Amino acid sequence: MSGNMKLTLKVWRQKNREAKGAFETHQIDGISPDMSFLEMFDVLNEKLINEGKEPIAFDHDCREGICDTCSMFINGRPHGPKRGITTCQLHMRSFQDGDTIVVEPWRAGPFPVIKDLVVDRSAFDRIIASGGFVSVNTGNAQDANSIPVAKEDADDAFDAAACIGCGACVAACKNASAMLFVSAKMSQLAHLPQGQPERRRRALAMVAQMDKEGFGNCTNTYACEAECPKLISVSNIALMNREYLGATVKSDE
Amino acid sequence: MELKSNIPEGPLAEKWTRYRSSVPLVNPANKRHLEVIVVGSGLAGASAASTLAELGYKVKVFCFQDSARRAHSIAAQGGINAAKNYQNDGDSTYRLFYDTIKGGDYRSREANVHRLAEVSGNIIDQCVAQGVPFAREYGGLLSNRSFGGVQVQRTFYAAGQTGQQLLLGAYSALMRQVGMGKIAMYSRHEMLDVVVIDGKARGIIARNLITGKLERHFGHAVLLCTGGYGNVFYLSTNAMGSNVTAAWKAHKKGAFFANPCFTQIHPTCIPVSGDHQSKLTLMSESLRNDGRIWVPKKKGDARPANDIPEDERDYYLERRYPAFGNLVPRDVASRAAKERCDAGYGVGPSKMAVYLDYASAFERYGQIEAAKQGLVDPDKETIKRLGKEVVKEKYGNLFDMYEQITGENPYETPMRIYPAVHYTMGGLWVDYDLMTTVPGLYALGECNFSDHGANRLGASALMQGLADGYFVIPYTIGSYLSKEISTKAIPTDHPAFEEAERNTQAQIDRLLNVKGSRSVDYYHKKLGKITWDKCGMARNEQGLKEAIGEIKALREEFWQNVRVPGDQHELNPELEKAGRLADFLELAELMCMDALHRNESCGGHFREEYQTADGEALRDDENFSYVAAWEYKGEAGYELHKEHLTFENIKIAQRSYK
Numbered sequence: 001m002s003g004n005m006k007l008t009l010k011v012w013r014q015k016n017r018e019a020k021g022a023f024e025t026h027q028i029d030g031i032s033p034d035m036s037f038l039e040m041f042d043v044l045n046e047k048l049i050n051e052g053k054e055p056i057a058f059d060h061d062c063r064e065g066i067c068d069t070c071s072m073f074i075n076g077r078p079h080g081p082k083r084g085i086t087t088c089q090l091h092m093r094s095f096q097d098g099d100t101i102v103v104e105p106w107r108a109g110p111f112p113v114i115k116d117l118v119v120d121r122s123a124f125d126r127i128i129a130s131g132g133f134v135s136v137n138t139g140n141a142q143d144a145n146s147i148p149v150a151k152e153d154a155d156d157a158f159d160a161a162a163c164i165g166c167g168a169c170v171a172a173c174k175n176a177s178a179m180l181f182v183s184a185k186m187s188q189l190a191h192l193p194q195g196q197p198e199r200r201r202r203a204l205a206m207v208a209q210m211d212k213e214g215f216g217n218c219t220n221t222y223a224c225e226a227e228c229p230k231l232i233s234v235s236n237i238a239l240m241n242r243e244y245l246g247a248t249v250k251s252d253e
Numbered sequence: 254m255e256l257k258s259n260i261p262e263g264p265l266a267e268k269w270t271r272y273r274s275s276v277p278l279v280n281p282a283n284k285r286h287l288e289v290i291v292v293g294s295g296l297a298g299a300s301a302a303s304t305l306a307e308l309g310y311k312v313k314v315f316c317f318q319d320s321a322r323r324a325h326s327i328a329a330q331g332g333i334n335a336a337k338n339y340q341n342d343g344d345s346t347y348r349l350f351y352d353t354i355k356g357g358d359y360r361s362r363e364a365n366v367h368r369l370a371e372v373s374g375n376i377i378d379q380c381v382a383q384g385v386p387f388a389r390e391y392g393g394l395l396s397n398r399s400f401g402g403v404q405v406q407r408t409f410y411a412a413g414q415t416g417q418q419l420l421l422g423a424y425s426a427l428m429r430q431v432g433m434g435k436i437a438m439y440s441r442h443e444m445l446d447v448v449v450i451d452g453k454a455r456g457i458i459a460r461n462l463i464t465g466k467l468e469r470h471f472g473h474a475v476l477l478c479t480g481g482y483g484n485v486f487y488l489s490t491n492a493m494g495s496n497v498t499a500a501w502k503a504h505k506k507g508a509f510f511a512n513p514c515f516t517q518i519h520p521t522c523i524p525v526s527g528d529h530q531s532k533l534t535l536m537s538e539s540l541r542n543d544g545r546i547w548v549p550k551k552k553g554d555a556r557p558a559n560d561i562p563e564d565e566r567d568y569y570l571e572r573r574y575p576a577f578g579n580l581v582p583r584d585v586a587s588r589a590a591k592e593r594c595d596a597g598y599g600v601g602p603s604k605m606a607v608y609l610d611y612a613s614a615f616e617r618y619g620q621i622e623a624a625k626q627g628l629v630d631p632d633k634e635t636i637k638r639l640g641k642e643v644v645k646e647k648y649g650n651l652f653d654m655y656e657q658i659t660g661e662n663p664y665e666t667p668m669r670i671y672p673a674v675h676y677t678m679g680g681l682w683v684d685y686d687l688m689t690t691v692p693g694l695y696a697l698g699e700c701n702f703s704d705h706g707a708n709r710l711g712a713s714a715l716m717q718g719l720a721d722g723y724f725v726i727p728y729t730i731g732s733y734l735s736k737e738i739s740t741k742a743i744p745t746d747h748p749a750f751e752e753a754e755r756n757t758q759a760q761i762d763r764l765l766n767v768k769g770s771r772s773v774d775y776y777h778k779k780l781g782k783i784t785w786d787k788c789g790m791a792r793n794e795q796g797l798k799e800a801i802g803e804i805k806a807l808r809e810e811f812w813q814n815v816r817v818p819g820d821q822h823e824l825n826p827e828l829e830k831a832g833r834l835a836d837f838l839e840l841a842e843l844m845c846m847d848a849l850h851r852n853e854s855c856g857g858h859f860r861e862e863y864q865t866a867d868g869e870a871l872r873d874d875e876n877f878s879y880v881a882a883w884e885y886k887g888e889a890g891y892e893l894h895k896e897h898l899t900f901e902n903i904k905i906a907q908r909s910y911k
Contacts, residue, residue, distance in 0.1 A: 015823070016824075032527055033660075034526045034527055034529075035527075036531075038531070039531050042529070042531055042774070043529065046772055046774060049816060049818055049827070050770075050772070052818075053818070054818050054819055055827060057824055059319060060493060061323060061325070061492040061493055061494050062328045063492070063493060063531060063532045064328055064490075064534045064535070064654065065654060065657075066327055066328050066417055067325070067327050067328060067492060068323070069318065069323050085657060089654070089657045089658070091657065091658070093660055114824055115823065115824040121320065122320065122440065124320065125320050125321070125322075125428060125431075125440070128425060128428045129428040129429065129432035132425055132428065133383070133384075133426060133429040134382065134383050134384045134425070135429065136379075136382040136383055137304075137307040138307060138379055138426075138723045138724070138727065139375075139379075140382065141375070141378035141382035142378065142382070143378055144381040144387075145337075145339060145395055147381075148389075148392060148393025148394055149389055149393050150389075150393055151389050151390065151391050151393065154387070154388070157384070157386040158386035161385075161386050161411075161421065162417075164417070165320065188384065188386065189384050192384050194381070194383070194384045
């Protein structure tokens, strides 16, 4: 293993949802620049276990940047200092020997802390359940090539669909707005013919659920786009506003 | 007990149609009273759960992740096969069936594979209807690409994120049913046992991972859609949480485990960089469409890749397998890479890597693009730049990921790759209905053994997971549940639930009370080293015998010296990992036993004693043309049952990709 970085970590510890949390400081050395940020946490946890202490709870799973289970707020930024990646894809070569790194959970009312760096993001599931789908039962489909979709539309739908539901947009936003997440799903389906029949219904239902969960509004600071690991564009939010406005006008008629 | 595969009578191509027309049905009023438990929310689980709920069954879904959308199917990159023949290149249901049987080295069940090929087209239709944004051509129709072991273009894809898009489609269908109140979703719940009453699966014990509380859930049937056991090797392309626990607990309750030694080593992964490594990252097989794999012709050549002239490079796959070249199946490509590295031709710091080179693809695509743009006599740099742009559009996210992990720019220097554990063909034995040897207990997707034989072809895992969930189980479960319509929900204070919970609690207590001195990861890494070295890409009798002894000893040490901090009644990732590792430590032994008993080489199972003169796998059809289904016998070990495979529609031959 090459390199031997020494680091100081200030990590948020919180026993459970109700408990009061606090920062805890740890010194760690023997860190290789080739390690991922989560592997650095593995090393720290191994050390804590060997010292008879309790390891730090953090969410992680695929470790290849797609499941987005990992959700750390690193030095004031979701997923750390680099653009367009998740925490598992952040490597220690992005830090300097001797750095102090502050690690917190996502901070947002609708994402309560479960333990240490682990938060509850089930609000996103409920938003999808409210309307983030096409109502098509298995077996109802016609031949896949029977409806051509212009490549540009398919590409736009794909770009929006690349959202991994991590919640970095919410964590980055001073209003804890979930509009980038919600608009990405709305935009994906609005760009495809399959999404048309339920377009208005979807816009109303998803926005209502988003508000119910306690997410804030968008005030155009674009922090969400800057922190999104999949570079989802804020133009989706503009589309979402049009969808919603159109839907309310229509439903008022 | 005799294994009954329950394959329907009749000609192969008509079996499924006949079956569907004659399988008993459950009327809608009765469906409302029948409860189905689905464990796992990946492609198989989410598709099965949503479809069963649409049909009217009461469904509960469990996953250990914080959301159903994070199941590991999400990480599949390359694509999904379907015999649509949209490319007019000679594809057909029979050809997909044939390729899959041959690719699996003649160790899978004909009837299941044919059914898979038959429903493959419906999957694409269903996904498109859900709004899955597959790649399209300018005409607006769906695009296809090639995958290994196949000479047609039948793979549908969404950039390098096909698994994500398919899973989000299935997840949206699942969440729609959740929103309608027809599915109860239990995320952050881990299944820890199956409850069997009067010989039938009637529920599960699950642990709420946030509160730590054990819960009892009743179901008229239980579906395990819990994926594979690749993490028995510690390092794999699987997610950190992927585990065998659900399948293994089911095995200990009577479900036979089939072909555990059939594990897939994927040829194109980013090589191990150090001891800290926690997982390996796949570079999609789709990269072999356009990339060329090579090593230097000279042993120990330490020059940078770009300094090695063309005539000093050995494109060993193209040399050994001219007909399929870089697109040979995974097992063949992996072994060939290992052979070159073992012989001293490996590259990179560890010398355990080969090059995956895109230089010629940049040039080829650049030429085409220049011609498209009408450029006259473009210089080399222009061609290269144009080519890179095309490649970026096709594989950009994969190239970025490579750079992120290795710190090297793959547009400038060839990627280094090496094989890594990726998928497990073995799994719970199931019959044609996908039912295990425990009535009412089903296994779908990677969790079962049925479709891929000894080697899975690329882009077939997504196909199988969704086939099982959307189009197979909704029919086959009727044959069981139609006989259960008068069974009332069994209260969970039944002694069988109590006993199962007691046993689960006892294991948790035992793990917490060892209070030893080594972490769970310490033992997991040790187990991984044994399994990878002795039951990995190549196996032999002596190594396997040693491995079995070492695994037993390690298991014993684990139970005497593991340290699991914290307690049960809180979120405790170390406790979760400890329980999973305890099961891997048992499965690993069975995997080696299976590898030891199978005195032949086939697919991903390569026994060094059994190879042809030119180093290819040497099957023994006379003695081993069967599925090895192992029965758990407690202290007494495991009893082998054989399901003999008959091939009536395909001529068995030595697999050749030359």
